[in-house]
Amino acid sequence: MSKKATIYDIAKELKITAATVSRALNNNPKISEKTRELVLATATRLNYKQNRLAVALKSGKSNNVGVIVPFINKNFFASVIRGIEDELYPKGFHVIISQTHEDKEREKKIIQNLINAQVDGILLSTSFTNINKDELRFELKKPSLFVFFDRTLNFKDISSVTIDDYQGAFDATEHLIQQGCKRIAHFDVDQNIELYKNRFKGYKDALKKHNVKFKGEYVISIKSNMEAGKEAAEKLMKLPVPPDAIFSSTDNGLLGAVKYLQSQSVLIPETFCVVGFSNEPFTKFLEPSISSVDQSPLEMGKMAAKVLLEQIEKNPVVNSKNDVILPAKLIVRKSSCKTKKN
Amino acid sequence: MSKKATIYDIAKELKITAATVSRALNNNPKISEKTRELVLATATRLNYKQNRLAVALKSGKSNNVGVIVPFINKNFFASVIRGIEDELYPKGFHVIISQTHEDKEREKKIIQNLINAQVDGILLSTSFTNINKDELRFELKKPSLFVFFDRTLNFKDISSVTIDDYQGAFDATEHLIQQGCKRIAHFDVDQNIELYKNRFKGYKDALKKHNVKFKGEYVISIKSNMEAGKEAAEKLMKLPVPPDAIFSSTDNGLLGAVKYLQSQSVLIPETFCVVGFSNEPFTKFLEPSISSVDQSPLEMGKMAAKVLLEQIEKNPVVNSKNDVILPAKLIVRKSSCKTKKN
DNA sequence: TTGTACGCGTTATCAC
DNA sequence: GTGATAACGCGTACAA
Numbered sequence: 255m256s257k258k259a260t261i262y263d264i265a266k267e268l269k270i271t272a273a274t275v276s277r278a279l280n281n282n283p284k285i286s287e288k289t290r291e292l293v294l295a296t297a298t299r300l301n302y303k304q305n306r307l308a309v310a311l312k313s314g315k316s317n318n319v320g321v322i323v324p325f326i327n328k329n330f331f332a333s334v335i336r337g338i339e340d341e342l343y344p345k346g347f348h349v350i351i352s353q354t355h356e357d358k359e360r361e362k363k364i365i366q367n368l369i370n371a372q373v374d375g376i377l378l379s380t381s382f383t384n385i386n387k388d389e390l391r392f393e394l395k396k397p398s399l400f401v402f403f404d405r406t407l408n409f410k411d412i413s414s415v416t417i418d419d420y421q422g423a424f425d426a427t428e429h430l431i432q433q434g435c436k437r438i439a440h441f442d443v444d445q446n447i448e449l450y451k452n453r454f455k456g457y458k459d460a461l462k463k464h465n466v467k468f469k470g471e472y473v474i475s476i477k478s479n480m481e482a483g484k485e486a487a488e489k490l491m492k493l494p495v496p497p498d499a500i501f502s503s504t505d506n507g508l509l510g511a512v513k514y515l516q517s518q519s520v521l522i523p524e525t526f527c528v529v530g531f532s533n534e535p536f537t538k539f540l541e542p543s544i545s546s547v548d549q550s551p552l553e554m555g556k557m558a559a560k561v562l563l564e565q566i567e568k569n570p571v572v573n574s575k576n577d578v579i580l581p582a583k584l585i586v587r588k589s590s591c592k593t594k595k596n
Numbered sequence: 597m598s599k600k601a602t603i604y605d606i607a608k609e610l611k612i613t614a615a616t617v618s619r620a621l622n623n624n625p626k627i628s629e630k631t632r633e634l635v636l637a638t639a640t641r642l643n644y645k646q647n648r649l650a651v652a653l654k655s656g657k658s659n660n661v662g663v664i665v666p667f668i669n670k671n672f673f674a675s676v677i678r679g680i681e682d683e684l685y686p687k688g689f690h691v692i693i694s695q696t697h698e699d700k701e702r703e704k705k706i707i708q709n710l711i712n713a714q715v716d717g718i719l720l721s722t723s724f725t726n727i728n729k730d731e732l733r734f735e736l737k738k739p740s741l742f743v744f745f746d747r748t749l750n751f752k753d754i755s756s757v758t759i760d761d762y763q764g765a766f767d768a769t770e771h772l773i774q775q776g777c778k779r780i781a782h783f784d785v786d787q788n789i790e791l792y793k794n795r796f797k798g799y800k801d802a803l804k805k806h807n808v809k810f811k812g813e814y815v816i817s818i819k820s821n822m823e824a825g826k827e828a829a830e831k832l833m834k835l836p837v838p839p840d841a842i843f844s845s846t847d848n849g850l851l852g853a854v855k856y857l858q859s860q861s862v863l864i865p866e867t868f869c870v871v872g873f874s875n876e877p878f879t880k881f882l883e884p885s886i887s888s889v890d891q892s893p894l895e896m897g898k899m900a901a902k903v904l905l906e907q908i909e910k911n912p913v914v915n916s917k918n919d920v921i922l923p924a925k926l927i928v929r930k931s932s933c934k935t936k937k938n
Numbered sequence: 939t940t941g942t943a944c945g946c947g948t949t950a951t952c953a954c
Numbered sequence: 955g956t957g958a959t960a961a962c963g964c965g966t967a968c969a970a
Contacts, residue, residue, distance in 0.1 A: 260947055271957050276949060284955060306713045307653045308947035311962050316649060318692075318713075326681065327893075332674040336667065339695055348713060350660070350690050353681055371648045371660075371690060509881060536878040539851060551669075602963055613941050618965055628939060650963035653946050 259300040267296050279304070310372060319562065320350045320368035320376040322361065324405075329534055330551050331379065334403065337555020338377060345563065347374070354381045365393045375399040375562045380407055382444060399565050403558040404549075406448055413565065413576040415558040419449045422547040422582025423456025426501050426529040429545070429584060431464045433592045435499035435527050439472040439490050441483065441507050453503045453531065472497050476507045483510025491518065498526055499590075505530040505537055505546055512544065512589070527590040542588035553580055601642040609638050621646070652714060661904065662692045662710035662718040664703065666747075671876055672893050673721065676745065679897020680719060687905065689716070696723045707735045717741040717904045722749055724789060741907050745900040746891075748790055755907065755918040757900040761791045764889035764924025765798025768843050768871040771887070771926060773806045775934045777841035777869050781814040781832050783825065783849050795845045795873065814839050818849045825852025833860065840868055841932075847872040847879055847888055854886065854931070869932040884930035892922055 261275040268275075270289065277285050278293035296302075310316040321338055323331040339349050350373060354361040361381050368376055378400055380390070394400055394412065402414040430438050440457050443450045454473070461468050471493060476482035483502070487510065490497055502508035508530040512522065520526050522542055530537060530546040537544035561576050568574075603617040610617075612631065619627050620635035638644075652658040663680055665673040681691050692715060696703040703723050710718055720742055722732070732749065744756040772780050782799050785792045796815070803810050813835060818824035825844070829852065832839055844850035850872040854864065862868050864884055872879060872888040879886035903918050910916075 262947075272947085273949080273958075274956055276947095277956085280949085286955060289955080303708070303712050305653075305947050307649055307658060308962090309949080311647075311649045311653055311946090311964095312948050312950090314962075325678065326668075327671065327674040327678040329669070329671070329674075332669040332671075335693070336669040336695065339668065339693060343694065348692050348694070348709070351677070351681060351693050352685065352690070353678070366645070367690070370645050513881075536881050539855075539878050539882060541883050600963095603965095604963075614963085615942080615965080616940055618963095619940085622965080626939060631939085647963050650946090651965080653948095653962090654964050654966090656946075 258305075259297075259302040260305070261302070263300055264293060264296050264302060267300070268292055314372075316372040316374055317346055318348045318350050318371065318373045319559075320352065320364075320371070320373040322352050322354060322364055322368075322376065322378045322380075324354050324356045324379065324381055326351060326353055330404075330532055330549060333551035334379070334555040334558070337552040337557075338559045339555075340552075341556040341559035342563075356381045362389065362393060365390075369393075374566050375401070377401050377403060377558050377562060379403050379405045381405075382447060399562060401558050401562045401565070403554055404449065408448065411575055413561050413574075413578075415554055415561055415578045415580065416449065417549050417554065417580045417582045419452035419582060420456040420459075422531065422549075422584065423453035423501065423503070424460045425456075425582070425584045426531070426545070426547055427457045427460035428464065429586065430499045430501060430527055430529060430590060431460065431466060433499075433523075433527055433590055435592075436466070437469070437472065437495065437497040438466065438499040438501055439474070439497035441486060441500060441502035441504060441511070442473055442475045443478055443503050443507075444475065450503050457501055476504070478504040478506045480506060480510035480513065483507035483512075484514045485510075487511035487514040491515075491520075500526075500528045502528065502530045505532045505534040505544070508544065509536070509540075512540070523589050523592050527592060529584070529590050533585055537585075537587065540589075545587045545590040546585055548583045548585050550580055550583065600647075601639075601644040602647070603644070605642055606635060606638050606644060609642070610634055656714075658714040658716055659688055660690045660692050660713065660715045661901075662694065662706075662713070662715040664694050664696060664706055664710075664718065664720045664722075666696050666698045666721065666723055668693060668695055672746075672874060672891060675893035676721070676897040676900070679894040679899075680901045681897075682894075683898040683901035684905075698723045704731065704735060707732075711735075716908050717743070719743050719745060719900050719904060721745050721747045723747075724786060741904065743900050743904045743907070745896055746791065750790065753917055755903050755920075757896055757903055757920045757922065758791065759891050759896065759922045759924045761794035761924060762798040762801075764873065764891075764926065765795035765843065765845070766802045767798075767924070767926045768873070768887070768889055769799045769802035770806065771928065772841045772843060772869055772871060772932060773802065773808060775841075775865075775869055775932055777934075778808070779811070779814065779837065779839040780808065780841040780843055781816070781839035783828060783842060783844035783846060783853070784815055784817045785820055785845050785849075786817065792845050799843055818846070820846040820848045822848060822852035822855065825849035825854075826856045827852075829853035829856040833857075833862075842868075842870045844870065844872045847874045847876040847886070850886065851878070851882075854882070865931050865934050869934060871926070871932050875927055879927075879929065882931075887929045887932040888927055890925045890927050892925065895922055 261272045264275045265272045275293050278290045352364040400412050406414040442454050445451050474486040476486045530544055533546040533548035537546045557578050603614045606617045607614040617635050620632045694706040742754050748756040784796050787793050816828040818828045875888040875890035879888045899920050
């Protein structure tokens with residue numbers, strides 16, 4: 255019972271050859287009913303388990319897919335991975351997780367590692383710090399297949415799955431305007447990141463459409479955490495003409511701002527409205543509940559997995575780029591409803 | 597550039613043997629400096645990547661570890677996995693994630709699958725629904741190595757890493773008593789699960805220690821979600837003598853209760869105190885902030901990984917069981933501080 | 939210091 | 955329908 259049984263053991267047991275056993279196990283049509291049953295029976299008796307490593311080595315397909323994220327214990331990424339796993343597992347793929355910790359060097363090493371592990375593809379949400387496209391570019395040179403999700407880099411031949419950050423930001427800002435807000439501030443995170451650039455653009459365009467004057471001092475770049483949001487809010491409220499609303503590209507940053515405003519007895523939403531981005535779980539439970547743009551992480555994960563599978567199947571003939579943009583959905587809650595409740 | 601380079605390709609290039617190449621690549625001492633450099637140079641030139649599949653097949657070690665959780669997109673599990681990955685990745689292991697969706701059959705299949713994939717070990721937080729120990733028992737019969745975490749089953753020869761649920765519950769309850777609460781209710785989840793049983797026991801023993809009478813009608817079994825907590829709170833408040841505090845084994849359930857109590861204008865913590873379990877992120881941000889017992893998921897993940905690694909190293913000689921119990925830490929916040937602020 | 943030969947567990951291509 | 959053999963990529967005794 256100590257060693258794992260192989261097809262060879264089964265063969266010896268039945269005085270047949272390993273090839274026959276393999277055929278029986280794989281439902282090869284050219285095999286007699288009798289031997290098949292015999293093989294299957296002894297297989298279970300010996301507690302035989304197919305060695306996927308050997309199959310992978312032989313076939314060149316590991317049936318493993320690598321997933322790279324900055325951190326796994328962040329609601330958004332955890333949910334994306336959930337979507338990926340839900341899509342991939344039923345098709346016989348395993349998901350190998352790695353975290354970059356926002357470290358560019360680590361990201362490179364992880365990619366190397368996954369390629370060494372012969373993964374059939376890699377789903378990647380790249381690190382903020384990874385600005386040097388060319389280095390990554392080198393890694394991405396086949397033979398593994400990549401798909402970006404959420405945090406993409408703009409390569410000509412690599413597919414990506416994102417949400418419509420521009421539209422989401424546009425809708426959020428327009429909603430604030432329609433609620434009667436006149437001076438809408440914006441929390442930005444990093445204009446080097448495509449996704450934050452798009453949100454900023456959506457914000458600006460919504461202002462323009464409704465003839466609301468854009469003011470540079472209302473836009474603050476912050477880190478995505480409470481402290482930064484708090485400081486930013488403080489700065490905003492000390493302006494000669496403070497804003498009466500914030501559209502934030504980060505829920506976490508907005509949270510700090512909300513806490514600060516409440517500590518200053520600013521009434522939300524009566525005199526000040528806020529909308530965030532990401533629809534983090536806590537937004538629903540706060541008092542007041544926070545409006546936010548949902549990123550449908552589960553769908554994103556599923557879609558990214560689907561796109562990858564397609565490319566794996568048609569590999570390596572076509573090099574078709576496929577950029578999927580999922581809709582961003584504004585979730586309106588109390589924090590942005592001056593007019594009535596919700 | 598299309599096919600992956602192998603040690604054979606390097607050998608041919610240099611008119612030496614694959615064996616020599618292998619030695620050079622593995623820093624075998626018995627090799628000339630010259631050839632080593634030559635090999636290394638052509639290796640990078642040909643963009644050679646070691647095939648971990650082949651190494652694994654040859655050595656019998658895949659350097660992959662399977663992790664099985666009910667869902668990955670739950671803060672607790674995501675954080676445990678983060679801990680596992682943080683511990684394992686630097687040692688050259690990859691983490692393969694699978695989710696059971698609380699489905700017992702799926703759990704069995706996943707274990708099979710991981711064993712087929714030749715993982716070196718499995719870290720498992722078992723499904724609620726998996727009550728039939730004997731079936732799982734069958735799967736667990738070597739040669740793979742298992743370690744349970746958080747949701748354990750009581751096997752005589754399988755290690756586990758948990759937190760001290762009993763102590764955490766005891767501390768939480770005692771804290772409520774010390775705050776002056778006289779009638780402390782308890783939200784239980786499922787007494788079939790070891791961990792909830794221990795929390796219930798901690799609750800009871802704390803009451804006993806302080807001579808607070810235990811009342812059966814104050815204990816309600818609920819699902820771990822808001823709706824269930826809401827209903828339970830409603831039921832409690834309609835009792836002839838309603839409680840003045842709740843110690844809940846689930847933060848999510850408690851959240852529903854809090855929302856209900858607030859809707860009924862019950863003052864928390866002035867006239868009603870609550871303490872939860874898990875220290876979910878939202879507990880910190882609510883108004884009032886919710887006291888909760890922290891489960892240190894990161895540490896749990898790291899510890900589970902460590903225990904597994906130890907067993908992998910001494911495998912297969914000793915079959916030493918190692919049950920690690922991490923401390924549970926009560927985080928006191930506003931929701932349970934009748935006396936002063938926090 | 940390097941080459942030879944073999945095995946890890948499977949599957950595929952020939953034969954018979 | 956089944957057997958024999960080669961091959962996937964690598965590491966390692968053994969020999970030279």
